[in-house]
Amino acid sequence: MTHPWRFFRAGGADQARIDTAGDLLHLRDLDQKRWVALACPTRGLEFDERTLDLIDLDRDGRIRAPELIAACEWVGARLKDWQPLLRGESRLAVASLSDTEEGRALAEELQRTLALAGQAAPAERSDIGLDEIRERQSHLVAERHNGDGIVSVAAFEDAGDRALAQAIADVLGAVADAGGEPGIDETRIQAFFDQAAAVLAWHTEGEADCAGRRA
Numbered sequence: 001m002t003h004p005w006r007f008f009r010a011g012g013a014d015q016a017r018i019d020t021a022g023d024l025l026h027l028r029d030l031d032q033k034r035w036v037a038l039a040c041p042t043r044g045l046e047f048d049e050r051t052l053d054l055i056d057l058d059r060d061g062r063i064r065a066p067e068l069i070a071a072c073e074w075v076g077a078r079l080k081d082w083q084p085l086l087r088g089e090s091r092l093a094v095a096s097l098s099d100t101e102e103g104r105a106l107a108e109e110l111q112r113t114l115a116l117a118g119q120a121a122p123a124e125r126s127d128i129g130l131d132e133i134r135e136r137q138s139h140l141v142a143e144r145h146n147g148d149g150i151v152s153v154a155a156f157e158d159a160g161d162r163a164l165a166q167a168i169a170d171v172l173g174a175v176a177d178a179g180g181e182p183g184i185d186e187t188r189i190q191a192f193f194d195q196a197a198a199v200l201a202w203h204t205e206g207e208a209d210c211a212g213r214r215a
Contacts, residue, residue, distance in 0.1 A: 003026035003029055005026075014034065015034070015036055016034055019086075020082075032065055035065060038064060038106055039062050040063050041063075042061050042062065055067055062074050077098070078100070079097060091127040093126070094111060103158060110126075111126065113128060113132055114126055114132060133142060148178040148185070149186065150175055150177040150185045151184060152183035153169055153182060155183070155184055167192075168188055168192045169182060172184075172188045172191055173188070191213055204212075
């Protein structure tokens with residue numbers, strides 16, 4: 001069924017009203033010719049910058065329509081009650097998370113975060129805000145395996161592994177981990193070995209060609 005969009009007239013153009021969870025969940029279906037803007041910067045807005053950075057998937061400092069749509073659908077897979085979000089409340093009740101695989105996984109992590117903050121309580125009476133999440137993040141930063149997908153060069157205990165990690169960082173550039181330490185991620189590791197394989201194949205082909213000429 002087509003989502004029933006409602007519009008209002010402003011600035012000489014018809015603009016879609018975004019009033020409900022359904023509106024946010026169906027942004028993908030809204031013709032982008034009807035969007036007021038298709039991109040915005042991640043800085044200079046009256047909005048939490050860390051949240052904007054998370055929405056900015058390619059980390060280019062701008063949020064585009066596909067990234068905003070993906071963010072809304074990510075939330076949609078995890079929330080059953082959008083009202084606190086629509087009201088702009090600063091805290092989220094754990095009980096408002098959906099009974100889906102994604103929602104249950106997030107609920108477990110939120111309960112763990114609340115427990116670490118000394119606020120363990122039944123889910124239906126628990127809520128969480130940015131303060132607890134940021135405190136949890138500060139603890140994760142100090143952990144070697146913090147789930148950020150980046151391994152700092154200094155974290156490699158074996159000297160050979162550490163030298164290889166440094167070589168990857170030197171060739172493809174390092175990326176900062178959650179604690180700000182330079183490191184490497186899966187994308188850089190894969191790219192490094194792909195390029196190394198290509199160079200090796202080129203050398204092998206050249207040696208075979210030279211051997212054929214000598215023969």
